[in-house]
Amino acid sequence: EVQLVESGGGLVKPGGSLRLSCAASGFTFSSYSMNWVRQAPGKGLEWVSSISTSSGYIYYADSVKGRFTISRDNAKNSLYLQMNSLRAEDTALYYCARDDPRTRAFDIWGQGTMVTVSS
Amino acid sequence: SYVLTQPPSVSVAPGQTARITCGGNNIGGNGVHWYQQKPGQAPVLVVYDDSDRPSGIPERFSGSTSGNTATLTISRVEAGDEADYYCQVWNSSSDHYVFGTGTKVTVL
Numbered sequence: 001e002v003q004l005v006e007s008g009g010g011l012v013k014p015g016g017s018l019r020l021s022c023a024a025s026g027f028t029f030s031s032y033s034m035n036w037v038r039q040a041p042g043k044g045l046e047w048v049s050s051i052s053t054s055s056g057y058i059y060y061a062d063s064v065k066g067r068f069t070i071s072r073d074n075a076k077n078s079l080y081l082q083m084n085s086l087r088a089e090d091t092a093l094y095y096c097a098r099d100d101p102r103t104r105a106f107d108i109w110g111q112g113t114m115v116t117v118s119s
Numbered sequence: 120s121y122v123l124t125q126p127p128s129v130s131v132a133p134g135q136t137a138r139i140t141c142g143g144n145n146i147g148g149n150g151v152h153w154y155q156q157k158p159g160q161a162p163v164l165v166v167y168d169d170s171d172r173p174s175g176i177p178e179r180f181s182g183s184t185s186g187n188t189a190t191l192t193i194s195r196v197e198a199g200d201e202a203d204y205y206c207q208v209w210n211s212s213s214d215h216y217v218f219g220t221g222t223k224v225t226v227l
Contacts, residue, residue: 035216045154045162045205047216059214062120095161104209104216105152105167112161 002026002108004096009113016086020113022079022096027108030074033057033099035106036081038092038115046092049081050099064090086117121210123219130225137193139222141206144187149208151189153182157202165204166191193224201226 008020022034036048049070050059058070069082079096093114097106123143131137141151151169154162164173166182169189179194193200206219 037218044203044221045156045207045218047207047218050216061215100167103150103152103167103171105150105164106154106162106207107164107167107173109161109163 002098004098004108004110006094006096006110006113009094009115011116011118012086013119014087014117016117017082017084018086018115020081020083020094020096020115022081022110024077024079024098027098029072029077030054032101034072034079035097035099036070036079037095037097037106037109038090039095039112040089040092043092048094051079083115086115088117091115091117121208121213121215121217123206123208123217125204125206125219125222127220128223128225130227131193131196132227133196133198135196137196137200137224139191139193139204139206139224141189141191141219142187143189143208143217143219146189146208147184147186149210151182151184152207153180153191154205154207155200155202156205162205196224196226198226200224 005023033052035050051070067085071080093112095112096110098108100107153166155165156162169184170182
């Protein structure tokens with residue numbers, strides 16, 4: 001079964017750091033670009049970051065550039081998001097999503113991990 | 120920055136047709152994708168590349184684009200179609216993905 005499972009969310013103080021992980025299974029992880037998408041409580045979807053198959057291309061939303069770092073380990077079938085200098089507005093459910101290489105649609109999503117930034 | 124605008128809500132009676140629009144500058148030049156998100160669940164891709172359906176998605180879901188507007192059409196609406204729907208494109212000018220503002224579909 002094709003599956004993405006996120007972990008690492010939690011409660012963190014403003015200015016703190018957190019590292020999210022996304023474990024992939026059921027497909028050849030190294031063949032797909034991957035993404036992080038977040039959704040603040042009661043709000044819409046916001047794309048956060050993308051990483052290509054060999055990490056050669058990395059993109060960030062303006063709202064997180066300079067604070068978040070996306071990475072991947074193809075040997076471990078895992079995607080990561082290092083989040084530093086966290087702000088209250090980063091509070092959200094964070095999803096990882098697989099990127100269809102032909103269409104660039106997000107064809108597989110995880111169930112998300114919640115990040116709460118509060119003092 | 121590139122913005123995709125959707126109506127906040129659409130209401131439709133069972134068996135009728137729901138149309139959800141997504142407006143963006145020259146959106147017809149991009150591949151538009153649509154996602155369905157039910158409460159408490161992750162989004163699910165229902166239409167990709169303007170008008171194609173992933174396997175397992177009912178034929179009742181269809182998409183089209185024209186000029187600055189993309190449209191997701193849900194025919195013969197069922198109670199189970201009640202959800203939030205989002206459009207999405209890849210904006211090559213900024214190397215950013217962009218999601219629409221989202222539309223809540225209510226089945227009366």
